Amino acid sequence: MAKAPTPPPAAAEAPAPAPKRSKKLLILLIAAVAIVALLAAVVVGLLLMKKSQSADAETEEAPAVATVDLNKPPTFVPLDPFVVNLAPAEGERYLQVVMALRVTDAKTGENLKAFMPEIRHQINLLLSSKLPSELSTMEGREALAEEIVRRTNGVLGTPAAKTGDGKATTPTGPIQAVLFNSFIIQ
Missing domain, CATH: 3.30.479.30 (Band 7 domain)
Incomplete structure (x- = not known):
């Protein structure tokens, strides 16, 4: 009597790699989201710095109002x-x-x-x-x-x-x- 061949051990472990792939995919997805969030933070920071620099430049370019001391005429x-x-x-x-x-x-x-x-x-x-x-x-x-x-x-x-x-x-x-x-x- 011939015994049915037992499946190779690799076939029995086939469902096991699926969780490893999903873990790797999950890690890659989290890393991608973290990178996108970091880039967004950098862009927002640069825009805020540029806005504050332009506000400083406008303040510097505004002509100073000359005051006249009426007690000391020119x-x-x-x-x-x-x-x-x-x-x-x-x-x-x-x-x-x-x-x-x-x-x-x-x-x-x-x-x-x-x-x-x-x-x-x-x-x-x-x-x-x-x-x-x-x-x-x-x-x-x-x-x-x-x-x-x-x-x-x-x-x-x-x-x-x-x-x-x-x-x-x-x-x-x-x-x-x-x-x-x-x-x-x-």
Whole structure:
């Protein structure tokens, strides 16, 4: 009598690998969810940092409101009128300008008189180097005023600081601003 062959041991253990696969699948699924959650947290963190940086940049870019101390009025030093020939590239034109310098205090205004010949010389050189087209716009006149402030403070021993790109900035010297009372190009 022949006995029925017994199934090989591997066939009897076939259902056992299914739980191992489901455990591996479960572990992979949990790991994938954890990775996705971690990536989402990183993205949210980066977005919040970017938002706070843009808010800081907006705060820095907001112009500071200048307050005026009414107990200490500003001091202005009027300059004699300038009449110069402008650069001849655009034809024979001249500039007549009357200006005043705003200085830090009255004592500085008094001390400025000793430097006036050199200050007038620097302003004359600057004005005569300009083209009429450079001075016909508000931006051109504002740039001219800033350049006069830089040069005048340079005469007084306060050289202009350099920015990262090599351009000169307006120093915090005794001359704070140039104000044009009259500006005629003919």
